[in-house]
Amino acid sequence: MKIGLWITYDGRLRGVTPLLLALMLAGGVALSAAAPPAIAQTRSAARPPEEPFSFRQDEELYQLEEAVTLIAGSLNKVADKVSILAINGVNFGKDVGGEFREKARVIFLEKLLAANPAVKLVQCQECERLQTRIVRGVLKLQKGIPSGEARQELARKLGVQGFMDIGVFREGRQLTMYIQVMEAESGGIILVEEITGRRAPRRDSLTFSFGEMILPIKVGGSTTDHRTIVLAVRESLQISERTSFGIELAFYLDNNANNPDPHIDLDAGAVLAPTLGLDIFQFTGSASRVTGYIGLGKFISPQLEYANLFKAGLLFVVGDELEVLLGYNYFQTTTLESQSGGEVELGGGGYEIRFGYRF
Numbered sequence: 001m002k003i004g005l006w007i008t009y010d011g012r013l014r015g016v017t018p019l020l021l022a023l024m025l026a027g028g029v030a031l032s033a034a035a036p037p038a039i040a041q042t043r044s045a046a047r048p049p050e051e052p053f054s055f056r057q058d059e060e061l062y063q064l065e066e067a068v069t070l071i072a073g074s075l076n077k078v079a080d081k082v083s084i085l086a087i088n089g090v091n092f093g094k095d096v097g098g099e100f101r102e103k104a105r106v107i108f109l110e111k112l113l114a115a116n117p118a119v120k121l122v123q124c125q126e127c128e129r130l131q132t133r134i135v136r137g138v139l140k141l142q143k144g145i146p147s148g149e150a151r152q153e154l155a156r157k158l159g160v161q162g163f164m165d166i167g168v169f170r171e172g173r174q175l176t177m178y179i180q181v182m183e184a185e186s187g188g189i190i191l192v193e194e195i196t197g198r199r200a201p202r203r204d205s206l207t208f209s210f211g212e213m214i215l216p217i218k219v220g221g222s223t224t225d226h227r228t229i230v231l232a233v234r235e236s237l238q239i240s241e242r243t244s245f246g247i248e249l250a251f252y253l254d255n256n257a258n259n260p261d262p263h264i265d266l267d268a269g270a271v272l273a274p275t276l277g278l279d280i281f282q283f284t285g286s287a288s289r290v291t292g293y294i295g296l297g298k299f300i301s302p303q304l305e306y307a308n309l310f311k312a313g314l315l316f317v318v319g320d321e322l323e324v325l326l327g328y329n330y331f332q333t334t335t336l337e338s339q340s341g342g343e344v345e346l347g348g349g350g351y352e353i354r355f356g357y358r359f
Contacts, residue, residue, distance in 0.1 A: 062241075063175040063197025064104055064168070068111040070195045071179055078181055078191045082162030085181065086155075093169035104168055148187050155184030162190070173199070199287040201244075201320055202358070207234045209323060209356025213252055216331060216348040217264060219338070223348060228252040228266065230354060234275075242279040244291070248272070264338050269304065273297030273311055280314075287320035297329075304346060307334040313352070320358060327352035 075085070090108070092101050155161065165180045174196065181191040208231075215226040229252065236246030250273070254266040275295030282289045295311040313327030333347030 059173065059200040060100060060170070060175055061103060061107065062200040064107055064177075065111060067175065067177045067195045067197040068108050071177065071193070072112055074179065074191065074193050074195070075181075078162070081190055082160075082181065082183060084160045085162050085164045086158060086160045088163040088165050088182075091165070091167045093167075095170045096168055101168075108166070151187065152185060160184060196284060198282060198284055199320070201238050201287045201289070201317075204235070204237045205320075205358045207236065207323055207356045207358045208232070209234070209325060209354040211325070211352065211354030212255070213250070213329065213352045214350035215266075215346060216350045217336075218345040218347060225350065226264070226266070227255040229255045230352070232354060232356075234356075236277070242282070244277040244279075245274070246277065246293075247274050248295075248297075264336060264344055267301065267303045269299060269301030271297045271299055271309070273309075275311060277315065287317070289317050291315040291317060293327075304336065305334045307346060308332040317358075323354075323356035323358060325352065325354040325356065327354075 090105060092104070096104070151163070155163075162184050163182045165182075167178045169176050169178075176194060176196050178194045179191065180189060182188065183190050210232075211230050213228050213230045215228060217224050217226045230250050232248055232250035234246050234248035236244050238244045248271075250271045251268070252266075252271065253268050256266070273295045275293045277291045277293040279289045280292050291314070293311070293313060293315055297309045297311055299305075299307045299309070309332060310330040311327060313325060316324040316326075318324075328349060329352055330349045331347055333345055336344050336346055338344045
């Protein structure tokens, strides 16, 4: 069932009103010329084109967009009880600046409209009207809906089944949003949810890692796992919310001196490899994630005939700083010279494990 959304307007051009009007026009919303409340519906259910290879530079807006997407999903939990909602109020913490508040309001509405293109908009003067009265010589100010009877009457007047309150707070670089949905007729709270935005990953990073790479060496028809120590540096760029591209240069040293069946001594060399990564799992409220990667590499080594290799594996990123790499490399078959003068081959698959730190 689709969720309807109402916005409030108190008859004066202040706050978010100009931005909302621009958003309505951009989204193809037609406003009725009748006196308020006036209902407007979107004329097109088409989603705006997405930008799959970019994401916001502003980390706070990045968090906000993700949190609003989760809120849109949360509203589906109560869609069978309240199919049309009025926004009772949008509250911001004292650490949320004025400029960001205006952006937050527009992004919030834009994301909800994208999640539900058939959303309706209404002008509602009563929801945030500031009322004044004098009680025993004291001037009292009251904002919003004064009583349960007034709430029910307003809901019938607007044709809504519920009211929603929204809050946006910031602590350091972390944004937190909450929603509260109230049933209009009974006043019962049917949904309360707190959603923390996921920290944006670094736009670009430089990673140094250390570990071991296994080279499959074939001697006389049997394969021996030849060990090498690896020190690598990788420059990576985040090109979308889940996709990254990196170029890695890994230096290796022979670590097979104690092999019971020595067959070849490897010279020091390097592997140059571009890789493409895709976030398989992202942790809520954190830049920690699990990334799958694939890539092609080439040995920078005359001894190994500048052989090619295919790379794939998993990259565990903790707090956008620590890395654990578990990889699988498939090597092009290459003929080498052994210590005894005979021929051995490099070819097949071997694993790789490294630990790194991101800068």
